[in-house]
Amino acid sequence: MAPVNNNAQINNNESPPKFKVTIIGSGNWGSVAAKLIASNTIKLNSFHDEVKMWVFEETLPSGEKLTDVINRTNENVKYLPGIKLGSNVVADPDLENSVRDANMLVFVTPHQFMEGICKRLVGKIRNDAQAISLIKGMEVKKEGPCMISTLISQQLGVNCCVLMGANIANEEYRDNKEIAEKWVQLFSTPYFMVSPCQDVEGVELCGTLKNVVAIAAGFVDGLDMGNNTKAAIMRIGLKEMKSFSKLLFSSVKDNTFFESCGVADLITTCLGGRNRKCAEAFAKNGGKRSFDELEAEMLQGQKLQGVSTAKEVFEVLKYKGWLEMFPLFTTVHEICVGRLPPSAIVEYSEHAPKFPRVGGPTAFP
Amino acid sequence: MAPVNNNAQINNNESPPKFKVTIIGSGNWGSVAAKLIASNTIKLNSFHDEVKMWVFEETLPSGEKLTDVINRTNENVKYLPGIKLGSNVVADPDLENSVRDANMLVFVTPHQFMEGICKRLVGKIRNDAQAISLIKGMEVKKEGPCMISTLISQQLGVNCCVLMGANIANEEYRDNKEIAEKWVQLFSTPYFMVSPCQDVEGVELCGTLKNVVAIAAGFVDGLDMGNNTKAAIMRIGLKEMKSFSKLLFSSVKDNTFFESCGVADLITTCLGGRNRKCAEAFAKNGGKRSFDELEAEMLQGQKLQGVSTAKEVFEVLKYKGWLEMFPLFTTVHEICVGRLPPSAIVEYSEHAPKFPRVGGPTAFP
Numbered sequence: 001m002a003p004v005n006n007n008a009q010i011n012n013n014e015s016p017p018k019f020k021v022t023i024i025g026s027g028n029w030g031s032v033a034a035k036l037i038a039s040n041t042i043k044l045n046s047f048h049d050e051v052k053m054w055v056f057e058e059t060l061p062s063g064e065k066l067t068d069v070i071n072r073t074n075e076n077v078k079y080l081p082g083i084k085l086g087s088n089v090v091a092d093p094d095l096e097n098s099v100r101d102a103n104m105l106v107f108v109t110p111h112q113f114m115e116g117i118c119k120r121l122v123g124k125i126r127n128d129a130q131a132i133s134l135i136k137g138m139e140v141k142k143e144g145p146c147m148i149s150t151l152i153s154q155q156l157g158v159n160c161c162v163l164m165g166a167n168i169a170n171e172e173y174r175d176n177k178e179i180a181e182k183w184v185q186l187f188s189t190p191y192f193m194v195s196p197c198q199d200v201e202g203v204e205l206c207g208t209l210k211n212v213v214a215i216a217a218g219f220v221d222g223l224d225m226g227n228n229t230k231a232a233i234m235r236i237g238l239k240e241m242k243s244f245s246k247l248l249f250s251s252v253k254d255n256t257f258f259e260s261c262g263v264a265d266l267i268t269t270c271l272g273g274r275n276r277k278c279a280e281a282f283a284k285n286g287g288k289r290s291f292d293e294l295e296a297e298m299l300q301g302q303k304l305q306g307v308s309t310a311k312e313v314f315e316v317l318k319y320k321g322w323l324e325m326f327p328l329f330t331t332v333h334e335i336c337v338g339r340l341p342p343s344a345i346v347e348y349s350e351h352a353p354k355f356p357r358v359g360g361p362t363a364f365p
Numbered sequence: 366m367a368p369v370n371n372n373a374q375i376n377n378n379e380s381p382p383k384f385k386v387t388i389i390g391s392g393n394w395g396s397v398a399a400k401l402i403a404s405n406t407i408k409l410n411s412f413h414d415e416v417k418m419w420v421f422e423e424t425l426p427s428g429e430k431l432t433d434v435i436n437r438t439n440e441n442v443k444y445l446p447g448i449k450l451g452s453n454v455v456a457d458p459d460l461e462n463s464v465r466d467a468n469m470l471v472f473v474t475p476h477q478f479m480e481g482i483c484k485r486l487v488g489k490i491r492n493d494a495q496a497i498s499l500i501k502g503m504e505v506k507k508e509g510p511c512m513i514s515t516l517i518s519q520q521l522g523v524n525c526c527v528l529m530g531a532n533i534a535n536e537e538y539r540d541n542k543e544i545a546e547k548w549v550q551l552f553s554t555p556y557f558m559v560s561p562c563q564d565v566e567g568v569e570l571c572g573t574l575k576n577v578v579a580i581a582a583g584f585v586d587g588l589d590m591g592n593n594t595k596a597a598i599m600r601i602g603l604k605e606m607k608s609f610s611k612l613l614f615s616s617v618k619d620n621t622f623f624e625s626c627g628v629a630d631l632i633t634t635c636l637g638g639r640n641r642k643c644a645e646a647f648a649k650n651g652g653k654r655s656f657d658e659l660e661a662e663m664l665q666g667q668k669l670q671g672v673s674t675a676k677e678v679f680e681v682l683k684y685k686g687w688l689e690m691f692p693l694f695t696t697v698h699e700i701c702v703g704r705l706p707p708s709a710i711v712e713y714s715e716h717a718p719k720f721p722r723v724g725g726p727t728a729f730p
Contacts, residue, residue: 227636235629254619263628264600271592
């Protein structure tokens, strides 16, 4: 009698191999992503139900390990309290172990940590792994800025898509729709509808640069300057996002800024959002309390991206000789480091060649 | 002894004739415009100091006429209370008299009144008059929509610029910068910086259509659906504004939507603004109190533009067979007239061919 083949499903040539997902990161957005993904893997036959989530281990005030609490309660009590992640989410404090079996890697950590994480993962991931980055930010190198998806892709030798707002973008999308559609399947739910987009650089820069504009919007809020001023700042911010992206990558398209990752994500981030919130507090305190202090006090361990992105953008602008062309980005950084007062955010246009005052008493004496 | 020439300044060939401004309309925006303009005419030599403002006469609860109170207190106590207009603003209840001497006409009334006002002004304005419209809306005719600036221009035989957000646009701008620059001079102040723009249709449609999106944003607020949803609705609204404008006028440019009249004015209107406010109340009441009732109660005589614009847009879409392509505009109208509940604003995308769901469980069973 022939032995029963327990692996029938896997070995059967008619069933393609299942995809296995690991999420690298477990902050607020990482936990939301885990929940979205886990609700889909359990429904879709082409994915393994289980979703691994690498968690940077912390000891909670109760003395318990964060991973133990997540695995016991099915909740990330620190970064997404009150929300069940799905019983198929498994927290793992061991980075290398968490990626061992996965062929779909979702990167969603603060961007400052990615260079180190990539170094640890070299040679540790599957040959057929695909990656997606939900990370906002860039690494500034001597030779120019390097987007995080490029860093992942170069260091790990994998194809890396990006998800920003509700847009998934893929370098290879034009030739290879299959993988972008796999990611769309993995993230889409009736309440989070994801659309693919071909403009990888545009999408990633939208997601990254919007946090700098949110800092500017927060200053305006902190100074109680009203909605007209805030809207004007957001508009100039969007224009600088577009100009900066197009100067860095000629492939970037105007239309990307009308997508979810552009104007919608910008509005959301400038209305709510942690960057706006800390910048508001910074301006209310007249710049006397540092962002580091406010971050520690207000964000309970979450990281502020806008301030470090503003610094990175400033370095790029300085290196390229573009400072004068980007008065808003430049001013945000100079306020963050204390070289200008928060109120400078509404005065920058006076001495900016790119946004000259047209008319007005001084121009027409 | 030769008599002293009292008109030396006017008759001297080296001094060009001065421009004389009349504002037709005295609502909230009309009164703000009067204040801006009056602060400039008093400073600039090329304008007469006096600015006439035609006021649709009303009797106030005190028994006094509105024009008398404006001329006595220098304040529009009904539509811009607490703000001094400048002592060089003179209210005039007589439409024909108010425009007699003016060669710069600023139109800023609710758009429903413009057809009647134009009829009364035919043959009554100066031959060298220039016009500018600050009016949002359109007249829907059998042959298609007619923008208000076109109505003014056709009925009165004048060149008519538009000012929306902080953009002035001029049909003749390319050939004749002088008049656009005159308007820029008249409106620009250190706190309201105006930029010229060549895309008249784009600018006017931005100003007009944003009020429909503000109604949608107000519904989201009334339903307490949060910033993410509101931002998503604003983005789709901006996209429909762009598509609608480009379908009507092939000359409309994408970049106009990144201008002040586009994204900035949209954000301002969707954050504050009377359209948003009334729509919020409409949704909170589950559509049981009509917009007419809410307008009367909440706006103290100010007019709501978004609801009538939504109706006009709907008529254009229906006539052109474009309803399916504009789910947001269509849905706003259908909610306003009670054919759909306010919650439909977030459901429209489900049955809209233009914004299909990509991925998700149903698309990939």
